[in-house]
Amino acid sequence: MCGIVGYIGVKDSLNVLIDGLKRLEYRGYDSSGVSLLCKETGNIKTIKKAGKIKDLEDEFKKNKPCKSHAGIAHTRWATHGEPNDVNAHPHGDCFNKISIVHNGIIENYRSLKNYLAGKGHKFVSETDTEVLAHLIEHFYRKDLIDAVKKALLRVEGTYGIVVISSDHPDMLVAARKGSPLVIGRSDNEMFIASDASAIIAHTNQVLYMQDEDVAVLTKNDIELSKVESAKSIDPEFVEIEMTLSQIEKGGYDHFMLKEIFEQPESLRDTEVGRLDKENGTARLNGIKDYFKKLLDADRIVITACGTSWHASLIGKSLIETYTGIPVEVDYASEFRYRNPIITERTVVIVVSQSGETADTLAALREAKSKGASVLGICNVVGSSIARETDAGIYTHAGPEIGVASTKAFTAQVMAFALLAIGLGRKKLLSFEQGLSLINELEKIPGKVNEILHDKNKIESICRKTYKKKNFLYLGRGFNFPVALEGALKLKEISYIHAEGYPAAEMKHGPIALIDENMPALVIALKDSIYEKIISNIKEIKARKGYVIAIANKGDKEIKDIADDVIYIPETKEEFSPILSIIPLQLIAYKIAVMRGLDVDMPRNLAKSVTVE
Ligand code: F6R
Numbered sequence: 335m336c337g338i339v340g341y342i343g344v345k346d347s348l349n350v351l352i353d354g355l356k357r358l359e360y361r362g363y364d365s366s367g368v369s370l371l372c373k374e375t376g377n378i379k380t381i382k383k384a385g386k387i388k389d390l391e392d393e394f395k396k397n398k399p400c401k402s403h404a405g406i407a408h409t410r411w412a413t414h415g416e417p418n419d420v421n422a423h424p425h426g427d428c429f430n431k432i433s434i435v436h437n438g439i440i441e442n443y444r445s446l447k448n449y450l451a452g453k454g455h456k457f458v459s460e461t462d463t464e465v466l467a468h469l470i471e472h473f474y475r476k477d478l479i480d481a482v483k484k485a486l487l488r489v490e491g492t493y494g495i496v497v498i499s500s501d502h503p504d505m506l507v508a509a510r511k512g513s514p515l516v517i518g519r520s521d522n523e524m525f526i527a528s529d530a531s532a533i534i535a536h537t538n539q540v541l542y543m544q545d546e547d548v549a550v551l552t553k554n555d556i557e558l559s560k561v562e563s564a565k566s567i568d569p570e571f572v573e574i575e576m577t578l579s580q581i582e583k584g585g586y587d588h589f590m591l592k593e594i595f596e597q598p599e600s601l602r603d604t605e606v607g608r609l610d611k612e613n614g615t616a617r618l619n620g621i622k623d624y625f626k627k628l629l630d631a632d633r634i635v636i637t638a639c640g641t642s643w644h645a646s647l648i649g650k651s652l653i654e655t656y657t658g659i660p661v662e663v664d665y666a667s668e669f670r671y672r673n674p675i676i677t678e679r680t681v682v683i684v685v686s687q688s689g690e691t692a693d694t695l696a697a698l699r700e701a702k703s704k705g706a707s708v709l710g711i712c713n714v715v716g717s718s719i720a721r722e723t724d725a726g727i728y729t730h731a732g733p734e735i736g737v738a739s740t741k742a743f744t745a746q747v748m749a750f751a752l753l754a755i756g757l758g759r760k761k762l763l764s765f766e767q768g769l770s771l772i773n774e775l776e777k778i779p780g781k782v783n784e785i786l787h788d789k790n791k792i793e794s795i796c797r798k799t800y801k802k803k804n805f806l807y808l809g810r811g812f813n814f815p816v817a818l819e820g821a822l823k824l825k826e827i828s829y830i831h832a833e834g835y836p837a838a839e840m841k842h843g844p845i846a847l848i849d850e851n852m853p854a855l856v857i858a859l860k861d862s863i864y865e866k867i868i869s870n871i872k873e874i875k876a877r878k879g880y881v882i883a884i885a886n887k888g889d890k891e892i893k894d895i896a897d898d899v900i901y902i903p904e905t906k907e908e909f910s911p912i913l914s915i916i917p918l919q920l921i922a923y924k925i926a927v928m929r930g931l932d933v934d935m936p937r938n939l940a941k942s943v944t945v946e
């Protein structure tokens with residue numbers, strides 16, 4: 335999604351801004367731009383370009399950048415107006431005195447635009463952001479902060495903005511409502527970005543802006559107040575845990591591959607300090623005050639999007655199996671608009687890697703407004719969802735840069751397993767059962783490692799199939815959501831049409847598609863429904879389908895039925911998704927590479943979808 339970087343200090347601002355933009359590339363974008371406050375002329379110089387940041391850099395080289403120690407920059411993911419040079423940010427006022435970068439959506443931009451056009455303002459782009467630049471100009475009477483605040487009071491929608499003005503070359507003005515902004519402080523310089531990864535190369539001292547905050551940054555100082563009040567607020571900087579090596583590729587060709595291989599470690603990080611062998615349970619301090627609420631709940635409703643929704647489906651089965659509490663799973667985008675039934679005893683769990691997904695955030699707010707207790711399962715510490723939920727479980731998977739989510743998924747399933755065991759011990763699980771589950775969870779990271787380093791047949795399977803146009807993914811029970819997730823991974827990065835289905839549903843329709851050109855990936859583990867899934871495989875083979883099975887080591891029968899088999903270690907049925915997804919992630923990755931595609935930046939996708 336769109337990315338923001340701002341800088342004020344003593345360094346060459348263009349270098350800092352371009353470097354920051356490159357660190358935000360993973361979020362997905364289609365154009366980019368920079369505005370510099372030029373030292374010698376006192377003017378603002380803006381260059382914007384559709385395409386890659388490299389194209390923007392080339393444009394700056396051609397145009398000789400001015401000397402500058404302050405500026406703003408942006409990567410845009412188009413919402414209002416097509417991705418071209420003109421619609422790219424920053425946007426300016428009529429006289430190039432004000433320049434602004436903006437994440438979010440100004441919902442009432444049409445009426446504001448008509449009003450301002452009536453006053454003689456000239457617009458050049460189709461964007462909502464340009465309207466905000468002119469609105470600030472409209473209110474500007476030599477006081478930039480006042481003009482920004484007045485403009486924001488007229489705006490409906492969401493924003494994270496940074497504004498510069500040639501009349502105020504020594505300050506950046508930033509404000510947030512619904513779109514994250516983080517400020518970084520160092521000696522004689524201040525940074526601001528929509529995502530901490532853009533600034534951690536320079537500082538680990540950060541301040542997460544809160545909704546309605548307005549920040550005025552000079553190179554040595556920060557002044558914080560609210561949109562509706564001039565009263566100053568004490569800025570609270572914290573030390574960020576993220577390190578530079580976590581957001582670099584570390585020798586891997588792609589972030590996605592690095593993150594797939596990080597899973598043994600990220601899963602250990604999710605578990606650490608939470609496996610309580612003495613009591614045969616899981617310890618989740620973040621939600622301890624809400625445990626009773628969860629145990630007394632009439633229903634638990636889990637809501638999320640995309641991959642997090644798939645993890646939630648597994649979470650439902652885990653919680654229901656160990657506790658008997660009914661659980662529903664809803665797409666966050668649907669939950670909000672269907673007037674969900676929430677009673678005083680309903681607990682809502684929102685699940686999000688980024689903690690910034692607009693639909694999930696809106697669902698959270700809807701649940702809260704109806705009086706539900708809302709818990710979160712989040713990866714990004716300090717994110718909007720993490721802050722707005724009543725309590726939560728951090729997955730601690732570390733920064734996920736690859737657009738296709740991998741390690742966040744397995745960490746979410748692990749978090750659900752821990753939650754289900756913790757609750758289950760107060761409901762259906764004995765000490766022995768709890769302990770046996772905890773002991774098995776402890777072995778999971780090692781088993782993931784085994785799969786990753788197994789010289790299995792994934793490479794040759796991908797060679798045989800990477801030119802195919804359609805794939806079917808089948809699984810049952812705990813592994814049905816894995817079929818959905820495997821199909822999503824393939825779609826996202828290889829642009830191959832893939833469908834995930836519960837294996838037995840296949841004969842109610844999709845079986846019509848089966849022929850030798852449609853590979854079927856079937857998760858066929860030695861679990862309670864093994865025999866049933868073997869029958870499903872036979873149904874495919876009888877129609878000349880090509881079957882790739884994910885099976886347990888030691889399963890001899892499957893070799894004679896499936897065309898190719900990828901073996902994984904055994905575990906308890908309910909934890910098997912954490913293992914069965916690994917080959918599917920690798921298959922999606924390798925197929926995309928064989929097709930020559932940009933794995934980390936798939937077309938049209940953004941890492942964190944901050945628009946509804
Ligand atoms: C798929 C993917 C998306 C996200 C979805 C929710 O690989 O990354 O489907 O899972 O956009 O994002 P979060 O979890 O950040 O709320």
